[in-house]
Amino acid sequence: MSAPHRRTLSRAGRRRLAGIAMTSPALAMITLFFFVPLVMMLWMSLHDWPLLGEHHFTGLKNYREALHDTEFRTAVIFTVKYTLITTPVLFVLGLAMALLVRHKRRGARFFQAVYFLPVVVGLASAAFLWLFMFQSDIGPAGDLADHLGLGSRTTNWFAGSTSAMLVVIGMVTWKIVGLQMLLLLTGLRSIPTDAEEAARIDGASRLQTFRYVILPLLRPTLALVLVFSVAGSLLAFDQFYVMTGGGPSNSTITAVYEIYRASFIKFQLGYGSALSALLMIVLAAVSAIQMLLLRSSDH
Amino acid sequence: MRTRTTAASALLMSVALLATACGGSGSNTSGSGSGTITLWARDSQKGFINILADAWNKDHDTKVKATVVPVANFVQKFGTAAAGGSGPDVASIDLVYLPYFASTGVLDDITDLANKLPYKDGLSAAHRKLATYNGRTYALPFTAEASVLFYNKDLFRKAGLDPDKPPANYAEIISAAKKIRALGKDIHGYAIAGQCGGCEIFEFTPHIWASGGDVLSADGKKALFDTPEVTDALTFYRKLYTDGSMPTQSKTDTGTNQPAAFQSGKLGMTPLGAFFVQVLKKDKKVDFGVAPLPGRNGGSASFAGGDEIAVTKNAKNKAQAHEFVRWATGEQAQTILAENSIVPVRTDLIDKIYTPLDPRYKVLAAAMEKGRTPYSTVENALFNDNNGPWVNMINRAVFDGDIAKAQQEGQKAAQSIIDDAS
Structure with missing residues (x-):
């Protein structure tokens, strides 16, 4: 025993x-x-912590200052604006592409690979590539715009805050949309074909099938993709640092960019940390809300 | 299993220790054992720094080992390394950052060494001023730079201007730029790097100085961004832009387009530094002249740039490091610099070792000797930051046009940076 x-x-x-x-x-x-x-x-x-020299405890002083920091506020507003534009663009395009390559038709694999290809390029490299393409006088984008009658070779795309942001969003879309497609594709493939067939037999149209069968079953994947996408956009830095340098006239400075400036331009590591902590709280809250919204409701 | 967890906790412990070391005065971990001096320089110095190190190594037992750090993050890299105790023995530092580094106590006080130099009064005055903090000296002048106006003599001839008589005030630059612009669709009169703080402090401030103004008070405690001399200089740039003489790239240029445009031969004038003479001479494509940067009604001024050489407080090999920085200001080292197209800091030697090498060097040497440099412990945040108040003021005034508002907001932002630091 x-x-x-x-x-x-x-x-x-x-x-x-x-x-x-x-x-x-x-x-x-x-x-x-x-x-x-x-x-x-x-x-x-919680400290006044310069890059060099003595640091000393200041309690919540950094946080109080951060709440009244107009530069940081402007950066946060810009980041939110950027996120609100980027997220739907990426999502709709990603979903459309996923639907296009979902069925194992001839060529689907090929296009899947083509759409995904930019994802394997580093973000900074991609940013430099687009920076060159849209450089006035030398970039091919100016040539193309010239031929299409949309602009001239000498147009400086980065001189206007809207056009500068649009070029960055173009780059990010090209670079990221393939990943979103892949994630959504795995979600779509996990939906049993019986469910769709049953809906068809019951006389549902393609649109109805999509709206009432596919979309609800895709919900967990949607949550994942949206959380990824929103978090990524709220943390945007590299693309703006490389492509616009925060310009023109500081109109494209993101929250992380401002943290970088506080820490490594003004050498105030303590203040930079406080801004980071605030950003982290916001990010956690936004992600939690998204998860909650997309998890329960009609179950 | 137990060993694994022990190892993991040991690892964590060491990380925690490292973390604490980051904040305090850690020990020096640079590889400067007996017989080597570690030297950090910016990548813009890579053309001569090893030649200089080789010259020293030839007749000294202690060897110098130079490390080149990318210029874009030299301050951050040196700052973090110095704070963590892993910095070099000797560093060649852009002179504008000297007050900051001296104020933080990472540099060795070399006042006695500096005072004993027989040629101490022959060293660049601007460099000496920037190396002084609270009456003590923390670095020696090392290399000089001066901002001047480069102009394309071929384009001057084509536009009917006299290539031997460069413009000497705002109005003359504006009219010359206009005439050159009229030569062709892709030819411009004047270009700036509108989104580059380091460029703007170097190239734009001389106009203000030459007109009798300044950007900071003498003690560095007050910003003077809203003074009439600044207004005049901004109006001058604005006019160049509205005339169409300035290319649209100037607004977003972080310093890469401006020299390239001049090298291509399609730009009439641009303000740049001595380093550019060497680039153009190597190119052999553009017939160029060099002139002082003028004020509103004539006169001239220049930004005294370049590097200082300092011994760090945690240097392992202090005696040898001191000897090296002293040697770096000597005739042998300064002659090597001059031969590599660097402006020497020895005004007592400049006519012997530098100006005979090229007729245009005379203008540069004169510009260096009367060059000025703003003194501030927050220079980086005020001027060199590409998103800072200085760049932002110039960019908005020149390209958006509301000069008064740009100055007013720039003044406020700059003053608050100064006040926060004190």
């Missing part, structure tokens, strides 16, 4: 140990690269 009993115990113990063993590398990584910096950032945000 006792021998098998002991064996089950040790098996359970072994399983537990194996569990710890398998999760500990991930835990260690998360602790090292997320929790430790996070705690440090929160600690620094």
Whole structure:
């Protein structure tokens, strides 16, 4: 009796140990690269902490200043505007492309690969590529606009705040939409074909099938894609840093850009940390709201 | 298993220790064992810094090892390394940042060394002023730069202008630019780098100085962005833009288009520095002249740029590092600089080692000798920041046109940066 009993115990113990063993590398990584910096950032945000020299505790002073910082407010408003434009564009195009390549028709694989290709280019490289393409006098985009009668070779696309933002959004769409397509495609493929067939047999039109069958079943994927997309846009930095440098006249400075400026231009690491903490809170709240909205309602 | 967790906690501990070291005065971890001096320089200096290091290494037992850091983030890299205790023994620093670094205590006080130099009064005055903080000296002048007006002699001839008589006030520049612009659709009269703080402080401030104004009070405590001399200079740039003499790229140029446009031969005039002489001479494409940057009604001024060379507080090899910075201001080192088209900082030697090399160097040497530099511990946030108040004021005034409002808001933003720091 006792021998098998002991064996089950040790098996359970072994399983537990194996569990710890398998999760500990991930835990260690998360602790090292997320929790430790996070705690440090929160600690620094409570100090007047210059890049060089003495730091001292100031409590919530940085946060109070941040709430009255007009430059940061302008940056946040711009970031929200950018997110509100980018998210639907990416989503609609991504979904349309996913629907196009969903069925295993001839050529579907090919287009799937073509749409996905820009995703494997680094964001900074893609930004430099587009910066060159839209450079007045030398960029091919100016040539194209000239031939189509939309503009001239000498048009400086980055001189207007709207046109500068549109060029950046164009680049981001080209670069990211393939990833959204891929995510939505896996969602679409996981919908059982029986459900669609049943709807067809009941006489539902293509649009009705999409609206009442596909879209509701796609909900978990939609949540994932939207959270990704919104978080990515709210954290935008590289594309603006490379392509517009925040210009013209500081009209395209994002929240993260402002954090960068506070920390590494003005050398106020403590204040930069406070701005980061605020941004993190907003981001967590926005993501949570999205998850809630897309999870329950009609279930 | 136990060993794994122990290892993990040991790792965490070491990270925590590292983290604390970042904030305090950590030990120096740079690889400067006995017999080497580590030297950091900007990538714009890579053409000569190793030649200089080789010259030193030839007759010294202690070897200098130069590391080139990208210019765009030199301040951040040096700042973080110095704060973490992993900085170099010696650093060549853009002189505008000297007051900041001196004020934070990362540089070694070398007042005695500086005072003992027999040629101390022959060193560039602007450099000496910037290296002084609270009456103590923290660096020695190393390389000089001066902003001047470059003009294309071929385009001057074609436009019916005298290539040997460059414009000497705002009105003459405006009219010359207009005549050159009229030469062709893709030819422009005058270009600036409208979204580059480092360029604008270097190229635009001399106009204000030459007209009798300034951008900061002498003690650096007051911004003077809303003064009439600044208004005049902004109006001058604005006129160049509304005349169509300035290309549209100027508004968003972060400093890459402006020299390239002049090199292509399609630009009449542009304000740049001594380094550009070398670039153009290598090109052999443009027949160019060099003239001082004028004020509203004549006169001239120049921004004294360049680098200072400093020993860091945590330097391992301090005695040798001191010897090296002293040597860097000596005749041998300064001659090497001049031979590599760098303006030397020794005004007592300049006619011997620099000006004979090219007739245009005379203008640069004169510009350097009377060059000025704004003194502020927040220079980076005020002027060099591409999104800072200085760039923003110029950009909005010149390209959007509301000069008074741009000045007023620029003044407010600049003053608040100064007040926050003190």
